[in-house]
Amino acid sequence: MSEDPYLELSSRLKFETKSHPAPQALNARRANILLAHAYLGSRNPDWLASDVLETKLFEYANLVDDRSGINNFAASTLELTSKLRKDCKSWKCSLSLDGPNLKKLLGTVEGECSNTSENGCTAYLPDDVSLKEFGDFSSTENCTAHVPEHQNSIRSNGTTPSEPFQQPSNMLIRPHLPSSSASKDQNVTSDHKMSNFKVKRPALSHTLSNESESGNPSRSDHLGNGWNPYNSSVEAINNATVGSSVYFRKVPKRAKKWRQNDDEDESAEDPPPKISLVTNGSSKFGPTTNFGGANDTRSEDGRESSAYPGFRTAYQQLKIDNRKKFGNSGDSIGRGHMSEGGSNGYHPAKFIKKTLGGKGVVNSRFVSPLLSNSTNNDEKNARKPSGPELQEDEEVDERLKNIEPRMIELIKNEIMDCGSRITWDDIAGLHFAKTTIQEIVVWPMLRPDIFTGLRRPPKGILLFGPPGTGKTLIGKCIASQSGSTFFSISASSLTSKWIGEGEKMVRALFAVARVEQPAVVFIDEIDSLLSQRSETEHESSRRIKTEFLVQLDGAGTDEEDRILVIGATNRPQELDEAARRRLVKRLYIPLPDLEARKELICQLMKCERNELTPQEIEDLGHSTDGFSGADMKHLCQEACLGPIRSLAPSMISSIAANQVRPVSMADFTSALKRVHPSVGPEDLHQYVNWNNTYGSGSKAFRFMGDLRK
Numbered sequence: 001m002s003e004d005p006y007l008e009l010s011s012r013l014k015f016e017t018k019s020h021p022a023p024q025a026l027n028a029r030r031a032n033i034l035l036a037h038a039y040l041g042s043r044n045p046d047w048l049a050s051d052v053l054e055t056k057l058f059e060y061a062n063l064v065d066d067r068s069g070i071n072n073f074a075a076s077t078l079e080l081t082s083k084l085r086k087d088c089k090s091w092k093c094s095l096s097l098d099g100p101n102l103k104k105l106l107g108t109v110e111g112e113c114s115n116t117s118e119n120g121c122t123a124y125l126p127d128d129v130s131l132k133e134f135g136d137f138s139s140t141e142n143c144t145a146h147v148p149e150h151q152n153s154i155r156s157n158g159t160t161p162s163e164p165f166q167q168p169s170n171m172l173i174r175p176h177l178p179s180s181s182a183s184k185d186q187n188v189t190s191d192h193k194m195s196n197f198k199v200k201r202p203a204l205s206h207t208l209s210n211e212s213e214s215g216n217p218s219r220s221d222h223l224g225n226g227w228n229p230y231n232s233s234v235e236a237i238n239n240a241t242v243g244s245s246v247y248f249r250k251v252p253k254r255a256k257k258w259r260q261n262d263d264e265d266e267s268a269e270d271p272p273p274k275i276s277l278v279t280n281g282s283s284k285f286g287p288t289t290n291f292g293g294a295n296d297t298r299s300e301d302g303r304e305s306s307a308y309p310g311f312r313t314a315y316q317q318l319k320i321d322n323r324k325k326f327g328n329s330g331d332s333i334g335r336g337h338m339s340e341g342g343s344n345g346y347h348p349a350k351f352i353k354k355t356l357g358g359k360g361v362v363n364s365r366f367v368s369p370l371l372s373n374s375t376n377n378d379e380k381n382a383r384k385p386s387g388p389e390l391q392e393d394e395e396v397d398e399r400l401k402n403i404e405p406r407m408i409e410l411i412k413n414e415i416m417d418c419g420s421r422i423t424w425d426d427i428a429g430l431h432f433a434k435t436t437i438q439e440i441v442v443w444p445m446l447r448p449d450i451f452t453g454l455r456r457p458p459k460g461i462l463l464f465g466p467p468g469t470g471k472t473l474i475g476k477c478i479a480s481q482s483g484s485t486f487f488s489i490s491a492s493s494l495t496s497k498w499i500g501e502g503e504k505m506v507r508a509l510f511a512v513a514r515v516e517q518p519a520v521v522f523i524d525e526i527d528s529l530l531s532q533r534s535e536t537e538h539e540s541s542r543r544i545k546t547e548f549l550v551q552l553d554g555a556g557t558d559e560e561d562r563i564l565v566i567g568a569t570n571r572p573q574e575l576d577e578a579a580r581r582r583l584v585k586r587l588y589i590p591l592p593d594l595e596a597r598k599e600l601i602c603q604l605m606k607c608e609r610n611e612l613t614p615q616e617i618e619d620l621g622h623s624t625d626g627f628s629g630a631d632m633k634h635l636c637q638e639a640c641l642g643p644i645r646s647l648a649p650s651m652i653s654s655i656a657a658n659q660v661r662p663v664s665m666a667d668f669t670s671a672l673k674r675v676h677p678s679v680g681p682e683d684l685h686q687y688v689n690w691n692n693t694y695g696s697g698s699k700a701f702r703f704m705g706d707l708r709k
Ligand SMILES: Nc1ncnc2c1ncn2[C@@H]1O[C@H](COP(=O)(O)OP(=O)(O)OP(=O)(O)O)[C@@H](O)[C@H]1O
Pocket: 426, 427, 428, 429, 430, 465, 466, 467, 468, 469, 470, 471, 472, 473, 474, 568, 569, 570, 592, 600, 628, 629, 630, 631, 633
């Protein structure tokens, strides 16, 4: 453990909760734990850190856990804490209220939160944390908290402190640090304002679920909102009446149970959840907690709604999924209600869907694929689910019912909007390729009634050729010109660290493409996905290839589906032969010929002041033989720097833009000394051979581009 175990715990908690759907709240809670530690450490050195640790970390466990106990984000930290329980009495606090550490931590919390939403950070600080006390954080206007009139608190191990805190009633936590001096000599920049750190305070309810008349545990006895390391537990315990029963939420086995006092041995059975309470001023029990985590509140209609909008626990997500699958009877499935718990008090859900800590669909950007079928957008927008509650009456499209919503969301993120408007004229040369693609992509969209039967466009096109010849450019042009749903897919969008997810992503891709058809799936560098299958390759990549081949043209594909897969590669020889068969049209994208090079120079230089004559352009066309489109672009960029380089360095800062001389042939001549072709003759030879063997275009000859003029 580091010199300050709290910091170690905090970083551990942070690490563990990285995948939590609402990390801001956790960061704030973590800050709260450290604030408590720092405050107690600086105000009363002999105060036992263990008590704060116990109270705060237990609440934290509630926050990070969810009812179902599936995503127990803080498992190992709680385990570590309970192990450290014994020796944390000796922990010395390295944090002090005016120390840089604490400000840095708070700054981190702000930093992490502030980049989560463009309009500043709406972090949720628990009710009992105020940042106003920390020097220059005082600019946060709506961030106040009052430490209440301190009552006699009782340590969680039953002893009463020698003297209660001498705490004036409305004292803010840090009265003694003059905010002006502190911020100067701290290594935290004083402009570290929290101004964009909008702090909202959800009605956080510390609950001690006393048995109410009805015999059911009441959900939320609000215990006041002052911050004090004990009121959330001991005060509540003190207030409970004799004979009332305190429910403890048993932290799932994996997170080890929480012992009330440290002389209890490890092996002791977990305390039963229903404990009668002795209220002679000493509390034998550790911190109380509520059932569903500190932020669960019940709204009037009894539906659970999280205190952090947008965040939904796995349990709530499960309920929605079950309702979809089993109708309303699904509600009873997977309910981990304590009050109905068996002898052990914790009732594991029967049909709970095991997730490996994966996020539920927490953001409301997810639109059910059914909606994407709707013809007009306003219906789509009108019915888009508002907030995290999905419309219960949504039925999922038949073709997507076996696909995980998370994957559908990921695939939808790969859909490229029209992006930059690139037209066919922006592509120099490549007349044969452009004509063929228009026949296959654009015309069938315009006249689907003509392009049926044998005239139906092929399912796959392969664009292959040397690098920098415009393959990706053609893909972008199809995206903006074809009027279909354009998926821009790369190997990374389909591979996943979890075994088996890659092929599911491929299946989800084609399922969503079917729903969104007519669709174009553009796979750049397709050789990285569909290279030759071999015995030595990794199992998961082989499965992704197989899934791809099945989806491209397998048993489940429907001839009527209007999905076009376009692959671009500059290594066609590495393609798997089954994939090659499925990419029916294999178009060779050659190096630009003389005309295309001249067209490229005119196109690239039309926005730059230049004094090139047609003859000079002709000469340049000849002297750039073997250049690819990207090389031509590089040459023009280099030539345009000529006039700038001819200026005296002192003039750079003062010269007006229109005084810079135009680009001349001399600039191109000197640029040609620096820019050389990026494709060698032997590389070309490979492409020409492959094209003559497998290509769909006309036989191309060495250095000759399109034959069709
Ligand atoms: N025929 C062309 N017409 C216009 N610009 C072109 C052409 N070919 C290449 N370019 C220019 O070269 C740049 C690179 O083109 P692109 O990315 O399409 O190459 P590529 O064939 O995808 O290369 P790679 O195989 O390495 O991915 C483009 O930004 C474009 O400006």
